[in-house]
Amino acid sequence: MKQPENMCKVRNTVVNNVGRRVKIKANKGRNKVDIAEGIIAQTYPCVFLIQVEGELAESVKTMSFSYTDVLTKEVELVLC
Incomplete structure (x- = not known):
């Protein structure tokens, strides 16, 4: 029962920071790490969207990520 409580904390943190700039470090597997900087655009019950400016x-x-990705540390978010 502890996990949903933590998931709610992760979701509330993301919802409270909509519109703010974040730095994303996503583990793609096989020693591949994707680092980007963008703005939290929208949140949904299971996922949230981040808009990243291209070249x-x-x-x-x-880019879309689930709150579970943040909870399991597959994705790290740092507020800029």
Whole structure:
């Protein structure tokens, strides 16, 4: 029963920081780590979206992560 409580804390933290800039470090497996900086765009019951600016000025990439990814430390979020 402890895990849902922690999951709620993770979700509340993300919801409270919508619109703020974050640095994302995502473990993709096989020694591959994806590091990006973006803005928390939207939150949903199971996932949240982060908009990352691409190399070109007009390109915006949307990445989605689940709260479970943050809880299991597959994804690390740091507020900028």
